[in-house]
Amino acid sequence: MATRTRLVAGNWKMHGSRAANDALLGALVSGARELAGIECVVCPPFPYLPQAADRLAGSRVGWGAQNLSEHGSGAYTGEVSAAMLVEFGCRYAIVGHSERRALYGETDTQVAAKFAAARKAGLVPILCVGESLAERESGRTEQVVARQLDAVVDASGADSLARAVLAYEPVWAIGTGRNATPEQAQHVHAYLRARVARSDDGIAAGLRILYGGSVKAANAAAIFAMPDVDGGLIGGASLVAEDFLAICRAAEGKE
Numbered sequence: 050m051a052t053r054t055r056l057v058a059g060n061w062k063m064h065g066s067r068a069a070n071d072a073l074l075g076a077l078v079s080g081a082r083e084l085a086g087i088e089c090v091v092c093p094p095f096p097y098l099p100q101a102a103d104r105l106a107g108s109r110v111g112w113g114a115q116n117l118s119e120h121g122s123g124a125y126t127g128e129v130s131a132a133m134l135v136e137f138g139c140r141y142a143i144v145g146h147s148e149r150r151a152l153y154g155e156t157d158t159q160v161a162a163k164f165a166a167a168r169k170a171g172l173v174p175i176l177c178v179g180e181s182l183a184e185r186e187s188g189r190t191e192q193v194v195a196r197q198l199d200a201v202v203d204a205s206g207a208d209s210l211a212r213a214v215l216a217y218e219p220v221w222a223i224g225t226g227r228n229a230t231p232e233q234a235q236h237v238h239a240y241l242r243a244r245v246a247r248s249d250d251g252i253a254a255g256l257r258i259l260y261g262g263s264v265k266a267a268n269a270a271a272i273f274a275m276p277d278v279d280g281g282l283i284g285g286a287s288l289v290a291e292d293f294l295a296i297c298r299a300a301e302g303k304e
Contacts (some may be wrong), residue, residue: 053257055300056214056280058175059091059287060143060261070097074104076290081109083173087280087300090141091287095129100136106138113141118148118161131170138298142167143282144196145177147220157172157200168209175214175282177261178199178241182221190219191240196245207248214259215241216282221260222298223284231271231278234260238277266292271300 081089090111093101101112118128124210134142145160167174178197180190217237222229239259246253260272261282272278280300
């Protein structure tokens with residue numbers, strides 16, 4: 050069986066200020082010194098990437114972006130390219146987050162293009178897939194996540210997943226107070242891995258699949274105990290250093 054290094058990535062969404070970030074990043078740098086055997090990453094809003102790069106350089110905490118343009122450069126006002134992110138030391142870029150799909154109309158085709166742009170620049174894309182409450186209740190979970198995954202595989206090939214991360218985020222369990230059980234998460238993670246295995250067993254075995262549905266310090270250990278869950282994409286809890294570090298320790302198996 051392939052060894053998969055667990056990854057805990059914090060998505061700050063549209064939160065932060067220079068002062069608040071300074072305190073949070075300082076606490077993460079200090080607390081992460083004891084972490085071993087896992088990767089820990091934060092994804093702040095674009096304007097704070099230089100601050101994150103400054104404070105996190107040389108620490109055990111990496112940084113990435115919450116989004117990127119599918120275009121390399123040009124007349125795309127307000128957009129940020131993969132090459133720009135690389136200049137600020139980003140290693141990861143989130144693509145296809147449910148909020149980008151739902152609020153900004155990003156299509157499967159556009160997400161696949163962003164995935165390809167990230168890889169071309171040397172970034173590791175964190176590809177988000179997940180279903181709404183209506184889709185889950187109508188029994189379409191597997192159909193939805195398969196469609197979202199297949200759009201990327203069809204555009205870039207299954208081998209593109211060898212240097213990528215998948216994140217399952219049930220939209221119905223994000224900020225709603227409803228949580229997927231560890232077993233529900235495992236079911237979808239196992240399905241996604243099996244779907245990738247139809248193209249390449251080796252890539253499927255090594256593919257890290259994160260869970261991203263209201264992970265907190267209190268439920269992280271149970272979720273991470275599932276065999277196909279390789280870490281988490283953390284929202285609100287990533288804004289509180291103590292909570293985020295507790296989730297990282299759970300990924301280590303020490304919480």
